[in-house]
Amino acid sequence: MTTKFFDRLSNDLTQLLENGVNFDVTIEIGEAPNSQIFKVHSYILQSRCPYFKKKFNEIPFNDDHVKVLKMSDISVKLFNIIIKYIYGGIISLEKLENSIIFDLLIASNELELDELVEYLQTHLVNNNSSWLRLNFSRIYQTSYQVKNFKIIQNFCNDIIVKHPNTIFESENFLTLPEDALISIIKQDDLQLDEGTVWEYVIQWGKAKNTTLPTNIEEWTSENFVTLKQILKQCLPHVRYFSFSHEDVLDKLFPYQQILEPKLWFDINTKFMTPNRSISSIILPPRKILTKALPSRNTAFPSKIITDEHALEISSWIDKKEIPFTENNPYKFELLVKGSRDGFDIKTIYEICHKVSNTVIILKVEGTGEILGGYNPLEWDKNNNKWKKTQDSFAFSLKTENLKNSILSRVNDGVSESSQIGYHLGESWFSFSYTLVLMNNLKTSKNCYCRIDKDYREPIRSAELLSSIHKPPSSDKSTFNVEECEIFKVSKKNDLRPY
Structure with a gap:
């Protein structure tokens, strides 16, 4: 021994x-x-x-x-x-x-510390998957640029095949490395029809050469040769014989010149005489689930929060100690979007009047913080008053700069509590003084947070808390928002009109 x-x-x-x-x-x-x-x-x-x-x-x-x-x-x-x-x-x-852990992973890879590279990847995937999802585009791009990140690549690919819009509709899609795109379109269970896969491949290829005319009717033979050369590694992984008849005509036919003549002939042969044998390789159709997966982009229409944020908020509403990880029991219906409807508090009152069970989401300008709160009570534009509830809460959601979300519930120890404040006349709304929204949220720089007896914890760091009521806009505690969203939240099995 x-x-x-x-x-x-x-x-x-x-x-x-x-x-x-x-x-x-x-x-x-x-x-x-x-x-x-x-x-x-x-x-x-x-x-x-x-x-x-x-x-x-x-x-x-x-x-x-x-x-x-x-x-x-x-x-x-x-x-x-x-x-x-x-x-x-x-x-x-x-x-x-x-x-820092992710930067450590990159540095360890550069130093060829394979054992540490594998350990750090496993740690991030097993313990910090929410952070990986929150920073998905950056993580996915880096995993293919740096190489050797197979564990993280597999994690990302698993998300992409189930929720393709995560990458295909991201602003970074057109700069995706070629091997990353190939790894995606090779997946048997990619949840996209083949015509849509083809459109994304063409879109990516055209972005690699900005001299290609926008209107395909203006293309020369040389333009098609250029695109064919760009996509030569991608084209073998498209499942041409899984195209619908409509997509063969509408999507494939305009680009037939980038295909090998024999392949195009075989596609037409199968199109006209499906039972006839051909010599081209027929890749198996993708395994599209009959039950649609919930879309990461359409589960709720937010430009600020992720589906994981929504799951966390839903668990707080239900007062769960362990957050939901899937199958959100709540529907998030967008009522107010600042960039669409306006950022003035008076506008918000008009839209949300008499609506209960709302979640306010704010992206703070300059800091990247995501602040907000849940109001179970009806919005009221006709009465300037404080209202009491034990079910409201304020929060700061986890971001790249905040490791864990901060939840601030109503303080049970205060008997005379007024947790929700309405005042259309003075143009403000608040979760007591834990989160105060005033005037125009984007331009007036009057929003602020301070330590408050009604809620248990401050939702901003100490140096960003106000020490007074209504601090001037010059104070470092006041802030503007980049975007504001307000959602009506309803149980999925209880979607009564509001």
Whole structure:
């Protein structure tokens, strides 16, 4: 039987790193004046890290028998984590923001630390999937640009095949790497009909050459040759024999010149005589589910929050300790969209008058914060008053800069509570003083938050809380919003008119 004393070994090697005894390499990390020198040992780094093994072979010793290396493209914080992993085989992620963990993943990949790359991917997918979804476009693009992120790629592809609009309707679709697009259209269970897949492929290909005429009727043979060359790796993965007859005529026929003549002949053969044999490869039709999956883009019409945010809010409405992860029991119906209807509080009162069970969502200008609240009571434009309820709450939703959402419920310890404030005359609405909305939400810079006896927690950081009632617009606690959305929230099995 072999006994392994790894803990002691890890501790001793970590002490060697901290003491720097008998070092023969100095690595300067970061840019001056904030750079830091690490005194390390070439034998340990070479045996543990392929990157350093190759790098140190290229660098001669100086007169002091020390190799000098400068790395300005990695932060001191990230290198501290990595060097402790190299020496001691230990890493702690509990206090790191998700964005830092992802940067750590990229740095570990550049240093060819395969074990750490696999561990960090698994950690993000298993423990921080909500953050990955929230930053989906960036994560997906990076996973294909950096390479070796197979675990995250599979995670992203699983989302895309079920909810294709996540990527195909994103603003980053046209800049998608070719191998990423190919990996998507190769999926047997991609939930799109083949005519739509073809349209996206053509759209992506045309974006790669801006000289192609917008009107296809103006295209020359050279234009089709250009597009064919751009799409040569993608075209074999389109399932031509799964096109509907209408799509063959309407979508495929205009671009027939980018197809091989034999393939186009076989497509027409199958179109006219389905039972006749052909020589072209027939890829199997996609496995489209008979029961439609809920769309990530249409489950609720928001430009601010994700479906996961909506699930979290729904769980708060139902006072669930564990958030819903799927099958949202609530329908979110958009009533007010600032960029469509206007941002003035008076406009909001007019639209929401007599409507109950509403969720307000605000994207704060300049900070990226997502603030809001749930009001179970009816909006009332005719009475300027405070109303009491134990079911309202305010919140700040998790974003790239906020690891966990903040939920602030009504404080049970206050007997004389007034949780919801209405005042059309003075043009304001509030969740007590925890979240106060005033005048024009986009231009007047009168919205603010402060510590409040009626709600349990502030929803903004301390430096952004007001210390007074109605602070001036010059105060750092006041804010404008980029967008405002208000939803009517109803149980899906209880969709009575309001």
